Amino acid sequence: MKIGVLSVQGAVSEHIGHLENCDAEAIAVKNRESLNNVSGLIIPGGESTTIGKLIELFGLAEMIRERSRQGNLAVFGTCAGMILIAGSVTDGIRGQPKLGLMDIQVRRNAFGRQKESFETDLDFRTFNSPLTAVFIRAPIIEDTGAGVEVLAELPEGIVAARQGNLLATSFHPELTDDLRVHRYFINMCKNQ
Amino acid sequence: MKEQGTFRVKKGMAQMQKGGVIMDVTTVEQARLAEKAGAVAVMALERVPSDIRAAGGVARMADPEMIKKIMDTVTIPVMAKVRIGHFAEAQILEELGVDYIDESEVLTPADEQYHINKHQFKVPFVCGARDIGEALRRISEGAAMIRTKGEPGTGNVVEAVRHMRRVMDQVRQVIGKADDELVVMAKELGVSLAQLQEVREAGRLPVVNFAAGGIASPADASLMMQLGSDGIFVGSGIFKSSNPQKVAEAIVQATLHYDDPKVLAEVSRNLGDAMPGLEMSSLAEAERMQERGI
Numbered sequence: 001m002k003i004g005v006l007s008v009q010g011a012v013s014e015h016i017g018h019l020e021n022c023d024a025e026a027i028a029v030k031n032r033e034s035l036n037n038v039s040g041l042i043i044p045g046g047e048s049t050t051i052g053k054l055i056e057l058f059g060l061a062e063m064i065r066e067r068s069r070q071g072n073l074a075v076f077g078t079c080a081g082m083i084l085i086a087g088s089v090t091d092g093i094r095g096q097p098k099l100g101l102m103d104i105q106v107r108r109n110a111f112g113r114q115k116e117s118f119e120t121d122l123d124f125r126t127f128n129s130p131l132t133a134v135f136i137r138a139p140i141i142e143d144t145g146a147g148v149e150v151l152a153e154l155p156e157g158i159v160a161a162r163q164g165n166l167l168a169t170s171f172h173p174e175l176t177d178d179l180r181v182h183r184y185f186i187n188m189c190k191n192q
Numbered sequence: 193m194k195e196q197g198t199f200r201v202k203k204g205m206a207q208m209q210k211g212g213v214i215m216d217v218t219t220v221e222q223a224r225l226a227e228k229a230g231a232v233a234v235m236a237l238e239r240v241p242s243d244i245r246a247a248g249g250v251a252r253m254a255d256p257e258m259i260k261k262i263m264d265t266v267t268i269p270v271m272a273k274v275r276i277g278h279f280a281e282a283q284i285l286e287e288l289g290v291d292y293i294d295e296s297e298v299l300t301p302a303d304e305q306y307h308i309n310k311h312q313f314k315v316p317f318v319c320g321a322r323d324i325g326e327a328l329r330r331i332s333e334g335a336a337m338i339r340t341k342g343e344p345g346t347g348n349v350v351e352a353v354r355h356m357r358r359v360m361d362q363v364r365q366v367i368g369k370a371d372d373e374l375v376v377m378a379k380e381l382g383v384s385l386a387q388l389q390e391v392r393e394a395g396r397l398p399v400v401n402f403a404a405g406g407i408a409s410p411a412d413a414s415l416m417m418q419l420g421s422d423g424i425f426v427g428s429g430i431f432k433s434s435n436p437q438k439v440a441e442a443i444v445q446a447t448l449h450y451d452d453p454k455v456l457a458e459v460s461r462n463l464g465d466a467m468p469g470l471e472m473s474s475l476a477e478a479e480r481m482q483e484r485g486i
Binding site for chain 2: 007008009010011012013030045046047050053057079080091092093108109112113114115116118120121134135172175176
């Protein structure tokens with residue numbers, strides 16, 4: 001079983017490193033051929049407007065939507081990736097590109113600008129101890145549809161959620177040494 | 193408890209910019225164009241480096257009003273430059289809320305001896321470096337991102353190539369050295385042994401390293417990425433060309449598909465006139481910005 005990391009822009013190597021540390025076979029996904037070979041796809045943090053624009057140009061977005069809809073591709077979006085898989089974005093720029101896979105409403109840069117970025121301990125449903133979560137100009141989930149399970153929350157709102165084979169986090173599990181979120185996603189890929 | 197401005201948070205911000213293009217902009221319209229073209233951030237400036245070079249005199253931090261307007265216009269991160277050592281300018285930009293500060297040799301240095309103590313700020317800093325010694329000294333002062341200095345405002349990539357090759361070569365040397373050899377190398381470079389050990393362990397610089405200074409075409413961006421850059425800064429290269437929109441989009445594409453000559457050939461076509469360039473030998477020693485802040 002191969003798991004891909006969308007390799008357009010952003011924290012690609014960090015996710016690949018984490019998947020490898022979990023003994024998963026990780027590949028960088030840059031085109032339709034490599035996308036066809038993976039059971040799961042991580043859409044990393046980066047700039048959502050940039051990643052969104054570039055995946056539309058090469059037909060990757062279309063294929064991600066198609067495979068996700070067919071239910072044979074698990075998708076995990078972190079930060080910018082969460083914005084991209086959200087069904088709706090509250091404050092997107094005009095023509096904000098999106099994949100629109102998951103029934104969540106997301107607000108971009110919900111905690112403010114970079115100087116307000118932070119790390120904090122966070123309880124994540126199913127984990128038996130908190131994890132250190134790194135938030136960088138992070139988005140937040142403002143609203144969820146039926147069938148969306150909330151996995152983690154801060155006073156400001158929801159920061160991790162799952163819907164079937166879709167997983168989204170506002171924070172960056174690839175920036176700490178804790179592998180539990182990646183293991184959680186690998187299990188989702190295995191069980192689909 | 194929330195902890196803001198940790199080194200992990202500051203360095204992480206730069207990691208999110210990897211594989212992207214950061215563009216110099218001087219107006220709201222240019223910022224909008226850059227965002228639309230797929231820039232991962234914009235650098236808000238009063239003048240692009242080639243105009244700073246032409247104008248002469250003292251180059252300072254841009255007017256906060258102009259930076260604020262750009263921050264209000266785009267949703268991507270906004271960076272701005274301060275003079276080397278000018279921590280008061282940096283305090284102003286942090287208060288303003290810019291997402292990244294470039295302590296830059298493009299502006300006239302305010303302090304010829306000391307750089308800013310960047311650990312004291314919540315906002316992250318990027319600094320220029322020509323070799324691993326400069327890079328690690330800036331990191332020890334708190335820089336969370338490094339870029340090559342190149343030779344700004346020239347449209348000539350030769351110095352950026354020299355600096356990137358030198359850093360990559362030095363990283364390879366560090367990887368091959370035993371501790372006793374690193375002690376001597378640390379002394380020669382003016383850095384600590386612990387920092388070199390960290391480089392050896394990671395097999396790379398401890399923070400993201402972008403290319404900057406003279407990048408003017410999609411091919412230049414590809415070249416720098418193939419030499420090991422984590423991403424690209426384009427200064428004068430976009431808005432001094434005859435077709436900024438097209439050049440901006442082409443450089444974004446070329447940075448992503450840097451190893452795919454087919455895409456590079458496609459995006460390099462019909463871009464119009466590139467910015468006029470400068471030959472290094474035409475620059476007097478005193479005009480070379482890269483010698484500032486070492």
